[in-house]
Amino acid sequence: MKNRMRKVSTMQVRLPVLLFLLMLAGLWMSIPTAVQAKERCRISVDTILASRQGSGVDSRLKQDVSELQNMFNYTSYQLLSSKTLNLKKGESGTVSLPGNRRLKITPHNIRENRADIALQMMKKKRTVFQSQVQLLNRGSLFVGGPKYENGNLIFKISGSY
Secondary structure: OOOOOOOOOHHHHHHHHHHHHHHHHHHHHHOOOOOOOOOEEEEEEEEEEEEOOOOOEOHHHOOOHHHHHHHOOOOEEEEEEEEEEEEEOOOOEEEEEOOOEEEEEEEEEEEOOEEEEEEEEEEOOEEEEEEEEEEEOOEEEEEEEEEEOOEEEEEEEEEEO
16 A cells, blocks of 8 residues: 555644634633632722720621620721722722821732732821731721721721632
8 A cells, every 4th residue: 555645735734723722712711800810809998986985886887796896895886988999919099097097008919819918007198007918808807996086996808809
């Protein structure tokens, strides 16, 4: 039997390669953004006034009251404000706080189920507090803040990415 050499056209080679690349692109597009590189972080900041005067708890804080009472020694909790920021990794956002203060938030590293976040509280142009925290995806943490009116401020910081 003779060995036959078959000439393959470039179209015959290009078509399977093109189909393969289209299939890969389709798979990539079907992967949810959260599974791809986590470059954005949604961070919410609730500002709470905690006091020892009275015993009222803001109805919007019902889900957090037991944790607040376990962590802090106050009898009254009032939600003053809520703000949500949608930040890219390395981008800073600012939340206005009572008493002419601002809280600057910067997510530095977002990986798997954690985000490394820098917090910096400023009054005028002076930094009065700064910290680095790790925030679990869909988790939250409470940070005790400065004195304000008849109590202290507490910040609930939550994140999802």
